[in-house]
Amino acid sequence: MTILDLLDEIEDIVETASTVPLTNKIMVDGNELMEIVKEIRISLPDDVQQAKWVRDEKGRILSEAKEEYEKIIVEARKQADYLVDEHDITLAAQKKADAINKEAQEYSTILKLKTYDYLDKTLYDMQGKFDELNGKYLNELFNYMARTFDNMGEVLQQNRDELKEMAVRTKNGEEWLYEDKDE
Helix, strand or coil, X not given: CCHHHHHHHHHHHHHCCEECCCCCCEECCHHHHHHHHHXXXXXXXXXXXXXXXXXXXXXXXXHHHHHHHHHHHHHHHHHHHHCCCCHHHHHXXXXXXXXXXXXXXXXXXXXXXXXXXXXXXXXXHHHHHHHHHHHHHHHHHHHHHHHHHHHHHHHHHHHHHHHHHHHHHHHCCCCCCCCCCCC
């Protein structure tokens, strides 16, 4: 499952959860949510592997550019050696070799810069996706869980307070009926 699928599953759990009577709260299986969070953590390395692949591709592209550069240099040298017999031809060949060398270096530089731009864009997009996932789902989930536990704590404290009041009334011999505080 992808991370987005797992987050959709969490959303489904929250949307279909049973409600706590007399409150706006829901009950969810904490173990089920924690299993999904674990699966999300396990799925993250796939995105890390994709970033590694991008980095490895950069090396391959740069290696190919270097090989092409070296081939052009070797070819330029062969041409220069062939034309050494005459001085004018040698000078022309040297100029051509220099131009080819310069062109190869410029091509190599352009290819490197394009590779860096591509890698930067890919990493930027990936970073944006991680930030989006974190901001959109994980923070909401953890904030929701914190609010749920806080509300449950308040309800439990109210129940304890009511029990203490009932015990005091019983101890004092008072008769009482359960009073609904919401009425």
